Amino acid sequence: MIVRSTPWQRFRRQPTAMVSLVVLVTMTAACLLSLGWSRTAMRTADLSAARQGPTWAEPLGTDELGRSMLARSLYGGALSLTLGILSAAIAIVLGTVYGLVAGYYGGRLDGALMRLVDLLYALPSLLLVMLLTVGLAPRLEALPGLGKEAARLIVLALAIGGVSWLSVARVVRGQVLSLREQAFVEAARALGVGTLGIFWRHLLPSIIGPVIVFATLTVPQAILQESFLSFLGVGVQAPQATWGSLAADGVRVLSPHGFDWWLLVFPGVLLSVTLLSLNFIGDGVRDALHGRQR
């Protein structure tokens, strides 16, 4: 007798993945639901209460301008998560379309398209993201009606998404390359289904599994990428803050004469916990969809 279980049932049986999911949902909810308060509180400076360690009133301490680190960490988390998900979404869409086209048409077009992927793959992705931000920033900031801060965030999402799609494109292309030879695609073509219809109705549902797995693993990658950028000062600009930029502020005040550990530890730990749980969830999703792979 074959017992068939749904992917969700298989996912639920994995304790690490489930714990991670709970952690992540809690974290996301805390960051998003507190936005109404944290959005203003993160900018409220109080120099009389600057650089104070954790107390009952300020559980995560205050920074050198006396701003609440709790508010800054929550707001930074909301921004980190949003940017990560947005960039991952851009990467998934871009990579899927690219891979579909390359795999379906094959031949020379495929060769040229994948050569470009190889080329971009060879470059350090962080360098590529930075170059993209340099290229995109002036064009987007020139758009009317878009504030400077909003433009910056869109630039970041586009740049990070613009380098994270490469592996998605490779995987999708590989899958499509074998799928397009199969009878059901040929049958659809014989029935007169157009190319877009074949993409949407026949190919996409068959590759959705790997795409979902990649999507869950691309989100932590994107968050990590953003935190590096902000850490290096190329990402979000003050007064905006993400976990990466907060940790950068914490590292900046590090000195041999003692340091304000809460400025570095809290954003770092929150970011690490989020990344870890996202990675565990990604592993769990993969196992749930493909069965165990070790």
Added chain:
Amino acid sequence: MLIYARNRLLALPIFVFVIYFFTVVLISQAPGEVFAAGEKELPPEVLAEKLKAYNYDQSFWQRYFWTWPYRLLVTGDLPAHQYPDWTVREIMGDALPVSLQLGTFALTFAVLLGIAAGLIAARFPHGWVDRCSLGLTLIGISLPTFVTGAALLIVAGLWLRVVPVGGWGQVSQIFLPALTLALPYAAYIARLTRAGLLDAMQEDYARTARAKGLSEQAVLMEHALKNALLPVLSYLGPAAAAIFTGSFVVERIFAIPGMGTHVVESINNRDQTLILATVLIYSVFLIGFNLIVDLLYAVLDPRIRVGAASG
């Protein structure tokens, strides 16, 4: 084999040119904007003089695709925008060896730590040692470098005071940054080694070795390890490339005057000449490195060679 090598070698300049071209498209600005930011109202003569020093009086194509590459590669007198008294070549000449040393140390750490951890995990598969090491490697992969780097810095540099907290020039200053840089790669190598070892221990030759009466330890070290290391070997190429070009964050934390520092600074200041130089160095290095690895692989494994010749 020779044809394969020749074709790959011929493609190298084309790749580098394509990357150079895209970089130019991304970073090029109108000449007037270059010195506009930050400085207040330069007198027109001074501005014209400055622009001329960087060939902004020439046309777009002439500047980016003839004069700059020529001054960069042949005469070597192209100045950086941020430091007009320094040529790009001098700056890179100082920074490149620093990053190469850091990268070499980091790669060595990554390989040693990774293989050791993989061996320990595979010696007791599915036990608590294995579980712990798997968890640790996932942490190593997940944590951002600035968190692990800062943690190492605080513990080893500030509390224990066993190593200096930053700077460059002494041997003792290389350990923390190299270790920080190595950790994610060590974690990945550990996973590769463990998986390879577990696979190899199931193979017929491992069973034969056990049947011969060898201990589990001896089978692992003398028979399985050799085969398990093949995937590690093929990962070394991309890892070395990524370690060498991925030191931006580590260099920032530990205040190391390497390539990464210049990349970040030049991008923040829109220093076009320095950006192009760093991109050129990185792309030549990366593509050349991939080429060497592929060729080595083709030499080692005839199957790849045949596949490449026919495809």
